[in-house]
Amino acid sequence: MRIEDSFEVAAPIEHVWAAIVDPVVIGACLPGCRSIETLGPTSYRAVVGVELGPIKALFNLQVELREQRPPSFVATVTRGEEGTRASTLQAESTLRLEAIDGGTRVAYASDVALVGRLGKFGLGVMRKKAESLGRSFAETFRARITQAGAA
Numbered sequence: 001m002r003i004e005d006s007f008e009v010a011a012p013i014e015h016v017w018a019a020i021v022d023p024v025v026i027g028a029c030l031p032g033c034r035s036i037e038t039l040g041p042t043s044y045r046a047v048v049g050v051e052l053g054p055i056k057a058l059f060n061l062q063v064e065l066r067e068q069r070p071p072s073f074v075a076t077v078t079r080g081e082e083g084t085r086a087s088t089l090q091a092e093s094t095l096r097l098e099a100i101d102g103g104t105r106v107a108y109a110s111d112v113a114l115v116g117r118l119g120k121f122g123l124g125v126m127r128k129k130a131e132s133l134g135r136s137f138a139e140t141f142r143a144r145i146t147q148a149g150a151a
Contacts, residue, residue, distance in 0.1 A: 001114070001123060003130045006107035007138035011145045013097050016104040017071035019145055020095060023063075029140040031133050034058075042068075052118055052129055057082045059089060072097045087116030106141075108134070 009016050019025045023044040027036030032049040039045055042065040049058050061080030068074050078091040093110040114126065 001112050001126055001130070002109065003112060003127070003134065004107075004109040005131070005134050005138075006105055007142065008100065008103055008105050009142050009145050010103040011148075013071050013099040013104045015148075016097055016106065016145060019141070019148075020097070020106070021065070021068065021070075021074060025141075025144065029137050029144060031136045031140075042066075050118070050129075050133075052121060052125070055117065057087055057118055059083075059087075061089070082116065082118075085116075087114060087118040089114050106138075 023036050023038055023046075027033045027046060030046070030048065032051075034047045034049055036044060036046045039062075044063050046061045046063065047058060048061055049056065051057075059080045059082055061078055063076055063078045066075045066077055074095045076091075076093045076095075078089065078093065081088045089112065091110045091112040093108060096107045098105045098107070110130075112130065118126075
């Protein structure tokens with residue numbers, strides 16, 4: 001499943017870049033993120049809870065930053081599984097930052113493969129959930145970066 005979207009942040013590109021490659025900031029903005037642990041300069045582990053209809057899942061994810069071109073591009077690979085191995089997830093994602101008048105445009109794209117009990121939901125349901133999570137992340141990230149810039 002391919003997911004693409006963009007949002008704007010009223011902050012300079014350098015400020016947005018610093019936040020986007022900081023796992024602590026990303027974890028605080030990611031809906032359902034329960035913990036985040038830095039494993040190295042380009043990898044981290046996260047525990048993320050997701051609810052889809054009546055199903056609640058807790059994923060153990062490992063994220064690797066595959067490529068970085070500061071301050072405008074990052075590519076990641078995310079792999080993980082639900083604690084009971086009932087579902088597995090793999091995502092290859094890119095994120096592009098572009099300086100615009102008044103701030104930064106953040107555009108992201110992910111190719112996501114979800115197998116198991118959550119993968120049984122239809123593509124339409126999964127896409128709606130992914131879009132909802134993306135919007136929630138964007139709102140939280142935008143508010144955090146804007147508040148940090150004002151401080």
